[in-house]
Amino acid sequence: MPDVFINYRTGDGNDVAALIDNELANRFGKDRAFRASRSIAPGSVYPEALLMSVRRSALLLAVIGADWINFQSRLRDPEDWVRKEIEEAFSCGVPVVPVLAGRGTERLRTAGLPDELARLAELQSVRLDTQNAEADLKRLGDVVAEMVPELYDLEHGEAASPAPGSVSNSVGDVSGTAVQSRDFTGDVGNTVVKGATGPVHAGWGNIYQNSRHLSGDRHYSGNGMTNVEGNQRGDIRHRFGDASRPEGDEL
Numbered sequence: 001m002p003d004v005f006i007n008y009r010t011g012d013g014n015d016v017a018a019l020i021d022n023e024l025a026n027r028f029g030k031d032r033a034f035r036a037s038r039s040i041a042p043g044s045v046y047p048e049a050l051l052m053s054v055r056r057s058a059l060l061l062a063v064i065g066a067d068w069i070n071f072q073s074r075l076r077d078p079e080d081w082v083r084k085e086i087e088e089a090f091s092c093g094v095p096v097v098p099v100l101a102g103r104g105t106e107r108l109r110t111a112g113l114p115d116e117l118a119r120l121a122e123l124q125s126v127r128l129d130t131q132n133a134e135a136d137l138k139r140l141g142d143v144v145a146e147m148v149p150e151l152y153d154l155e156h157g158e159a160a161s162p163a164p165g166s167v168s169n170s171v172g173d174v175s176g177t178a179v180q181s182r183d184f185t186g187d188v189g190n191t192v193v194k195g196a197t198g199p200v201h202a203g204w205g206n207i208y209q210n211s212r213h214l215s216g217d218r219h220y221s222g223n224g225m226t227n228v229e230g231n232q233r234g235d236i237r238h239r240f241g242d243a244s245r246p247e248g249d250e251l
Helices: 014-028 046-056 081-092 115-122 130-147 149-156
Strands: 004-007 059-064 096-101 126-128 191-193 213-215 218-220 226-228
Touching: 004 014, 004 081, 014 059, 014 096, 014 126, 014 130, 014 149, 046 081, 059 081, 059 130, 081 096, 081 115, 096 115, 096 130, 126 130, 130 149
Parallel strands: 004 059, 059 096, 096 126, 191 226
Antiparallel strands: 213 218
């Protein structure tokens, strides 16, 4: 879906329309703007493509060339496509910005427009002079970014904020098993510690209390919930409560 629809008349402003299209593509990415001669594939039903693209756009740029107002017979023809695209934008609530192409192009006057297009004369315009193309194109791009927030965010690389209560991953590089979680309301259970170089205590009481059996380098506690692997040396304890609690008590 295009963000910007470029409205222009062939023979009056089409070169400027191409410059705008190229600038927006370089700045915001390919296909963010719609220009009929480029965007409509050969063999497509162009009336449907034109009107649908206007409705789906966030902004319409109406390129006004030096002779634009002189096409009076076309402007007053309800079937003229330049007129129909602008009318469609007005009807759908799509913002319209007149782009005055050239230094000598005058602002539109209500008296020279059919009633359906009279609103164009009341809209603030932007000038694009080909002799000052680089600066004017940048300014136009700034206007587009301000009027279309999605393009502003795209250009500045801003991502949407996480939804309230969402979980984010800040673990980084992990060479073993990792568990990512949010809130615990009960026992985690089945604690597994790998690669330990000494006893690791993840429960209550003495690590060797009520042992089931000792097999090789593995020691299994009496309640069967703690599995310690590796060569056990030293005396390291990690307590979750009172060490004097008997086996089987719960937090």
